[in-house]
Amino acid sequence: MKRPDLLLTHGYCLEEDPVERQVMMPYPPLGLLYLSSHLKHRGHDVSVVDSTFESMATVRARIEELRPRVVGIYGNLLTRARVLQLAEWSKAAGAFVVLGGPEPAGHCEEYLARGVDVVAVGEGEQTLDELLGATRAGRPSAEILAGIDGIAYRDDSGAVCRTTPRQQLEDLDAQPWPDRRAIDTQRYLDTWQTHHGFSSVSLITARGCPFTCTWCSHSVFGRTHRRRSVSDVADEVEWIVETYDPDRLWYADDVFTIHRRWTLDFAAELSRRNLRVPFECISRADCLSDEVVDALAEMGCHRLWIGAESGSQKILDAMKRKTRRDDVQDRTRALQARGIEVGMFIMLGYEGETEADLEETAEHLKRSAPDTFLTTVSYPIKGTDYYDLVADRVGSERPWDERTDRDLRISGRQSDRYYHAATRWLVNDVRFELARRRRRESATPGTFDRLREARYWLAARAGRWGMNRHRRRDGRGASGRPWSTDEARERRSLEAGSSARD
Ligand code: B12
Ligand code: SF4
Secondary structure (H helix, E strand, C coil): CCCEEEEEEEECCCHHCCCCCCCCCCCCCCCHHHHHHHHHCCCCCEECCCCCCCHHHHHHHHHHHHCCCEEEECCCCCHHEEEHHHHHHHHCCCCCCEECCHHHHHHHHHHHHCCEEECCCCHHHHHHHHHHHCCCCCCCCHHHHHHHHHHHEEEECCCEEEEECCCCCHHHHHCCCCCCHHCCCCHHHHHHHHHHHCEEEECCCCECCCCCCCCCCCCCCCCCCCCCCHHHHHHHHHHHHHHHCCCCECCCCCCCCHHHHHHHHHHHHHHHHCCCCCEEEEEEEHCHHHHHHHHHHHEEEEEEEEEECCCCCCHHHHCCCCCCCHHHHHHHHHHCCCCEEEEEEEEEEECCHHHHHHHHHHHHHHHCCCEEEEEEEECCCCCHHHHHHHHEEEEECCCCCCHHHHCCCCCCCCHHHHHHHHHHHHHHHHHHHHHHHHHHHCCCCCCHHHHHHHHHHHHHHHHHHHHHCCCCCCCCCCCCCCCHHHHHHHHHHHHHHHHCCC
């Protein structure tokens, strides 16, 4: 069997991830598929081994069977342990190992110390192209690596060296579309169909977000924003529809409607081509003028997610979110009035948040009345402003190899148990109020509605009770003091039994 130049893989693996298995909303690794199509176009022999539906043992067997010259692995903050495993197996199979994606760039020293040959920082298309050239005659020398932009590697003395940042691709239209045929794309559609009753395909229309939210990772695209042309995206949508006939699309952009004119032109182009596929996307309240909302409705937007994050303007400002709470409420109404469901992301536990702020968040949700909302307890991602803000108070008892940024604990903050209870209270308090409102508006309220309300009410009370029980007694906020023995003990027990999502 011919040895491929490059094998691309990743550590997202449903079999190993009970939380993702429960959610069951997998999408293909678009970054790797973009790399695959670019590199094939440049004449390289590329295999993609998609770990999503495989066991890690199968991925290992594929690496050992194919014995690629280079293995490229995508890493995000939740997949570190598996990325390290993949790197170890790839090294043992004689490959030159390159990591990329949003996570490795913030941890170059650690990954390189564990035998990885190169960490790519930023976009990977040109970097991998050059690395494939450089590895053709065997392991490249430090001098050769020094001439490749956008990488970190170790020189002969073991010192970590970083090269000049990689220039970003100027013309996204010049890039081939993601290599969806390199993987079993149909399996993703079938999984969505089985678990959610409809099939879905993802695509992106732009790269990068210029906004400044302090907790958001910008390690790949920086704060730039580059768009594909309306016609190139419409062509891709048309191809996706012809090839896969999905029930829905997901525009996986950071902020789908960030460019008003583009959104309006895109809606017009889809309409001209008679393409109307229901879709989901993410946006911001300040990027949703009435005409944009109309355009979304016309295009078939089924659900739009807004990063509402908090109902406290003080916290939104501290996050540098640059959004007005009142605009979120107003835009939610505008979207719903046009038949578009609204989902919201809510973050608890941001630096400086008090219980009064949490109350404001609950009120905000009740006023906004989104169709659904998801909560997260804030976690500092390395490389973000939020991480820098709390860096001197961040700790974890787990070794680096085994933990993720989600396992980091911030000394002086309320405990995990407190946030677990606060989430329970917030979610059920809001559900209770919204259910009660719906019942009162209903002409024929049933016993079942009352029972559901009672269940929400009880769960909200239980959450409140938990908050009171686990609230820090010293009355201090983030203080900078070191961990107390009690906190350390609590973290140990929580880390042994807590879920990855909170
Ligand atoms: C779609 C998406 C998802 C989807 C699908 C993921 C998938 N399979 O693609 C879902 C919903 C599953 C998801 C989940 C999560 N996500 Co997500 N997601 C995204 C999102 C919005 C788009 C990804 C994308 O397609 N990008 C476009 C492609 C072109 O970019 P790319 O993937 O980065 O690839 C480029 C480079 O990174 C590089 N590259 C990539 N791989 C490799 C490999 C090699 C060898 C090389 C050299 C280069 C290279 O080259 C590529 C092309 O230029 C990004 C934000 C973003 N804009 O990227 C967040 C993002 C990746 N997600 C993030 C997070 C935090 C998560 C979650 C942890 C959130 C959670 N609630 O739990 C989970 C993790 C799930 C898990 N267990 O792994 C963070 C990651 C931060 C970090 N430091 O790791 C991001 C960056 C959002 C953010 N701004 O904070 N996510
Ligand atoms: S959270 Fe959204 S709007 Fe804010 S910087 Fe990140 S991608 Fe941009």
